[in-house]
Amino acid sequence: MANVFAVHAVGSSIVTFLRNTYPTEIGGRALPECDFELVSGGQMASEGEERNRITLFLYRLTVNEHSRQSAHLRGSGNGVGPLGLDLHYLMSSWGMAAQDEQVALTWALRQLHEYPVLDASSLTPDAGWASDEVIQIIPAELATEDVMRIWDALTPSYRLSVSYVARLVRVDPDSDAAQFRPVVAGRFAYGGAA
Template identity: 35%
Template sequence: MAGYRALAAVGRSVVTLLNAGFRAEIPDGPRRPEAVLAGPVDFDRVGTTDALIRRPAVTVYCYRLSVDHDTRPAWAALAAQDGLPRLPLRMHLLLAAWDEVVESELEWLGLAVRILESAGPLTGPLLDPTGGWLPGDTVQIVPDELAMDSMSEAFQAMTTDYRLSLPYLARVVRIDGRRFPVPGEVTTVAVATSELPR
């Protein structure tokens, strides 16, 4: 994987995947949801004239980033050999549906789950090209385990009311650093000296 654009590229990839699935499942009609990559500011603007979220919609919100401790030791060992630091990350996502009635919101969440579970790992053309991906790069989108109190804390940090949401995890998104020179082998040379007689 490449540099700092990889995280945003994964977010765009998930949104593109969902929208393609929505169009395939609901080819026509005004009641098709649109997936958008959103944040707390966008939640606060729902219902205003400049709102990004327009019902019906499904939002993809990255509420947390964490280090992937399962793969970090292997990447650190490789960096010691080739001089390229790499940080494997996990993106913690919340999917929420927005509509006028709760039944429709549940339908849109169910449809989003169907699309994500059917797609498998994001790779090749499913990854947004702005990420600068290398051949063979893959990002898994899997359901995440999130306790109710953690879900509430995520919404307490925002001014918007609590929304029924589905937690997902994007793993592993690797950010590559700048290459540093790998030190060569150190050779110790001993030089014998003797004192001259006085």
């Protein structure tokens, strides 16, 4: 389980993994130069410089449906267990030419197909991951209408995209907050003087 930096650490780890494993050639054929970036909604909506790149955009964050109730059942003495999250990413290809765009995205898809699990050794350490922590990266099917809604909300025109879900990101409860819960009500009694 990790701290509040876990969500950012997962996206950063995926991008770092792809960047560090991207080869210059395959089978004697050169691959196009390509950058890999984790981007925010503001960065997606702004006009960036045109270059070959793969972006990873966290477009949705949900509480994992299987861990909602079980988190409270296996929690500590105060009844609060870890928060289980699913991270929904849109991986998009920004190419100067059709071949550059398609080759780089196909390579990234194959890489995540071959290595669909990030363990503690490949996750950035700032989230304080447990040594047995693993995050699964699973392809997710998005309806064409949902993809178009995402792109309609952004300024740039549609780019070739694929969606993924990273699960299960477990965020520890704040241990300090568990010891000192906020006061939400108080009772006062007034008695008459004798």
